[in-house]
Amino acid sequence: MENAQKQFHLSRRSKLLNILDENSLVIVLGSTNVPRSYDDIHRFKQNKNFYYFTGFNQPNATLLMAPGGMEIYDEKTNRIVKTKEALFVQKADPLKETWFGKRLGFDKVKSELGINYALENSKLGDIISDVLSGDNINKIYVSLNDLDALDGEIKDQLKGFTRSWITLSTNVQLMDLNYIVGKMRFVKNDFEIEQIRYASTVTASAFYNSIQQVKPGMYEYQVQAMLEYYYKKFGCADVAFETIVAGGNNTCILHYNTNRNKIKAGDLLLIDSGAEYNYYNGDLTRTIPVSGKFTKEQREIYQIVLDAQYAVIKKIKPGVKLTDLKKYSVEQLKKGVQKLGLLKKGHDITEYTLHGVGHHIGLDTHDAVANKNIGKTDFDTLLVGNIITVEPGLYFPESAKEIPAKYRKIGVRIEDDVLVTKTGREVLSDALPKEVEDIEFLMME
Numbered sequence: 001m002e003n004a005q006k007q008f009h010l011s012r013r014s015k016l017l018n019i020l021d022e023n024s025l026v027i028v029l030g031s032t033n034v035p036r037s038y039d040d041i042h043r044f045k046q047n048k049n050f051y052y053f054t055g056f057n058q059p060n061a062t063l064l065m066a067p068g069g070m071e072i073y074d075e076k077t078n079r080i081v082k083t084k085e086a087l088f089v090q091k092a093d094p095l096k097e098t099w100f101g102k103r104l105g106f107d108k109v110k111s112e113l114g115i116n117y118a119l120e121n122s123k124l125g126d127i128i129s130d131v132l133s134g135d136n137i138n139k140i141y142v143s144l145n146d147l148d149a150l151d152g153e154i155k156d157q158l159k160g161f162t163r164s165w166i167t168l169s170t171n172v173q174l175m176d177l178n179y180i181v182g183k184m185r186f187v188k189n190d191f192e193i194e195q196i197r198y199a200s201t202v203t204a205s206a207f208y209n210s211i212q213q214v215k216p217g218m219y220e221y222q223v224q225a226m227l228e229y230y231y232k233k234f235g236c237a238d239v240a241f242e243t244i245v246a247g248g249n250n251t252c253i254l255h256y257n258t259n260r261n262k263i264k265a266g267d268l269l270l271i272d273s274g275a276e277y278n279y280y281n282g283d284l285t286r287t288i289p290v291s292g293k294f295t296k297e298q299r300e301i302y303q304i305v306l307d308a309q310y311a312v313i314k315k316i317k318p319g320v321k322l323t324d325l326k327k328y329s330v331e332q333l334k335k336g337v338q339k340l341g342l343l344k345k346g347h348d349i350t351e352y353t354l355h356g357v358g359h360h361i362g363l364d365t366h367d368a369v370a371n372k373n374i375g376k377t378d379f380d381t382l383l384v385g386n387i388i389t390v391e392p393g394l395y396f397p398e399s400a401k402e403i404p405a406k407y408r409k410i411g412v413r414i415e416d417d418v419l420v421t422k423t424g425r426e427v428l429s430d431a432l433p434k435e436v437e438d439i440e441f442l443m444m445e
């Protein structure tokens with residue numbers, strides 16, 4: 001692992017150790033393989049919180065951390081080791097590695113990942129019970145969701161822990177880890193910003209190259225194939241989420257991702273997609289005219305959404321509230337729609353705007369970070385280092401009979417990834433055109 005990345009994960013572990021009480025034990029559970037069908041498994045996806053602290057991308061691993069230190073008996077040296085962190089990994093196994101790929105092995109953890117101490121998984125159960133048998137741990141932090149979903153060899157190792165919980169729980173509090181990690185992940189540090197910048201740049205570049213090749217008569221999945229070809233070509237191993245390529249009335253289905261329909265001349269095509277780089281995500285949307293030129297009505301709706309997006313982006317700076325941006329976005333869209341005379345009595349603009357203005361983006365596309373004001377805690381106000389999407393949309397489906405026919409089957413969303421900076425904002429995906437003329441120029445024969 002590159003040094004910069006090692007330092008990043010180290011800084012996350014240090015920060016967590018600093019936040020928590022001396023008497024805490026943290027159990028961060030990695031993912032295991034998930035069956036796909038028969039003897040096949042899904043592409044391995046590491047648990048994002050586990051990745052945040054380790055950068056380790058192999059299944060069945062667990063990280064233990066204790067701010068006050070843990071005493072672990074080391075069989076090899078016959079000595080007690082005192083450490084604040086210990087990673088448990090799969091046993092190196094030449095036969096299994098021949099079939100299923102390399103395993104790091106516990107002896108390479110320190111040099112490869114920079115985590116102080118490591119052992120094989122077979123020791124995890126005993127070590128947790130040893131650490132808990134002392135009288136210094138009175139809080140255990142673990143993700144209850146991950147504990148519930150636990151499978152594979154870690155599940156076996158944690159059986160003793162879950163069974164003994166009934167007696168343990170009179171003295172020790174079980175705390176959910178996700179809340180604290182969600183707060184930590186709220187602001188991105190420089191390493192993370194660089195990963196997201198790359199994911200966003202590759203996504204923009206793939207859009208740029210693919211949009212030029214869109215023609216009537218193609219299938220939605222063919223546009224998807226082009227996009228994802230460029231993601232892989234530029235070193236992004238996966239998509240951030242299932243790519244949405246939606247033509248015609250499908251533009252009005254928010255999470256349409258079957259992508260099986262033919263793209264028709266005269267329709268709009270909405271593409272919402274992102275590349276994943278080093279587990280960090282990009283997320284962009286462009287809406288383009290299949291024939292290369294917007295109709296008058298398509299252009300009118302498009303321009304309302306584009307103006308709203310510019311207006312919202314312009315407002316972004318530290319101290320601004322995400323909920324205010326959302327309100328502002330809806331106001332802007334409403335004004336535009338009213339001006340066209342499309343907002344009829346008895347109808348509300350939110351029937352056509354459907355969703356909020358954006359979301360935090362990071363290790364998860366809709367990032368699993370603190371995002372709501374609960375009690376006195378404020379996670380609504382934007383801070384330097386937040387990365388959010390800005391993605392207003394207007395949707396007039398075929399079924400919206402109150403809207404003149406010419407304006408139906410028009411769904412428009414425009415989405416960019418925006419970093420909050422000291423002086424305001426930086427649009428990470430700024431290189432990708434979105435002006436009407438620029439899109440039409442891009443699509444010219």
Ligand SMILES: [Mn+2]
Pocket residue numbers: 283359389391415
């Ligand atoms: Mn999005």
